[in-house]
Amino acid sequence: MKKVVITILSVIYTISGIAQFDKHFEDKTLRVDYLRKGYKKEQQISLTAFKTKPGNWAGSTIHLIDPFNYGAHRVLVKDANSKEEIYSRTYNSLFEEYVATEKGETKTKTFEETVLIPYPKNAVEIHIQNRDKDLNFVTAEIFKFDPTSSKLKTIKNDVEVRQLHYSGNPHTKVDIAIVADGYSINDTAKMRKDFARFVKGIMKFKPFTQHKEDINVWGVAAISEDSGITNPLKKQHLKTAVGSTFNSFDIDRYIMTFEIHTMHNVMQNAPYDHIIVMSNTDTYGGGAIYNFYADVTTGDQVEFVVSHELGHLFGGLADEYVDPTVTYNDIHDLSKEPLEPNITTLVNFDSKWKHHIEEGVPVPTPVKKEYLKKVGAFEGGGYQAKDIYRPVIRCMMNTGGNFCPVCQEALEKMFKIYTE
DSSP states (O other): OHHHHHHHHHHHHHHHHHHHHHHHEEEEEEEEEEEEEEETTEEEEEEEEEEEESSOOOSOSSOOSOOOOOSSEEEEEEETTTOOEEEEEEEOOHHHHHTTSTGGGTOOEEEEEEEEEEEESSOEEEEEEEEOTTSOEEEEEEEEEOTTTSOOEEOOOOOOEEEEEOOSOGGGSEEEEEEEESOOGGGHHHHHHHHHHHHHHHHSSTTTGGGGGGEEEEEEOOOOSSSSOBBGGGTBOOOOSSOOBSSGGGOTTBOBOSOHHHHHHHTTTSOOSEEEEEEOOSSOOEEEETTTEEEEEOSTTHHHHHHHHHHHHHHOOOOOSBOTTOOOOOOSOTTSOOSSTTOBOSTTGGGTTGGGOOTTOOSSOOOOGGGTTSOOOEEEETBEEEEEEESOSSOTTTTSSSOOHHHHHHHHHHHHHHHO
């Protein structure tokens, strides 16, 4: 009887969610390109363009309001007349990482950003929000969009989109688009093999293995003028489809692209919730930003790196290691609980993974033999050696292995909002 009641409530919730989508949105996508300029103490946000994408909206038509409290930023869409909140998503950005560096303390820099939202039927306010010192969201800028009068740009390209792994309707699947970067016309055979390797990496570890039928993977077969990826430390500057580069924020192995609008232009014909840039170099490197994009090279460790970066991109998970070579200053306020679900300052441990800890396991947890395979609170994580704690000794978000129980739980919750 209990299962029947739960099923009925689930059906009612689904119907209600779809009704809300149909009330406010068309089944297509509005792309919002803008610039974020500033340094640690101040920033300005300015609209670049509203753009359309072909095809249907790739996201959920039920979970329109983001249920998670992750990310430094949020896009919040309000009906212009009633002020009803009709869509939101949280995300991180390159700007957020920049202001945690020494240069970002005082030097102004401009970053491109893009958010995708369902296409509004009526006039809306698109709020770009940041967190204040108490971690509450505050509107930094409002873009007004009216489908009857706002100017729209249409991007046209002939970049091939390949169906690498298809499970069904994008509305109820996690749609991951892999965009090739640094593949010249002579690298097409390698591109095909690398697409297959990336798909294998996406599906290799729990819980992604168990969710193969909840995932679509699309390959964006972009051709670059040059073969390989820019590496400033080697004085190697190449012309590639989306501009991936090593030495981002002066971290040698950190490979990212700062050409966000170009990247989305190249991917115009693909449906996607998440983006992975596939950078054509065997040199180890990678990076990912929650609900923004990931960039991964094609070296021997590709399956591990793809999975690790998916933890950031899809799950909002933090790195669980300490690294003195990372150029970020201490990015976590130790007086507050971090936003990421897999690290803690113990300020509000009840909100994290306390329920995973067995009786008799101390918190904080010492690195002793009897706790090596236990969930606890081990010091060191989020790049910081002291006063930040991680769930286990070894995890995908640390030195490798599988995702730990805490990370798996966070990822399972994320799958739910895409697949219902």
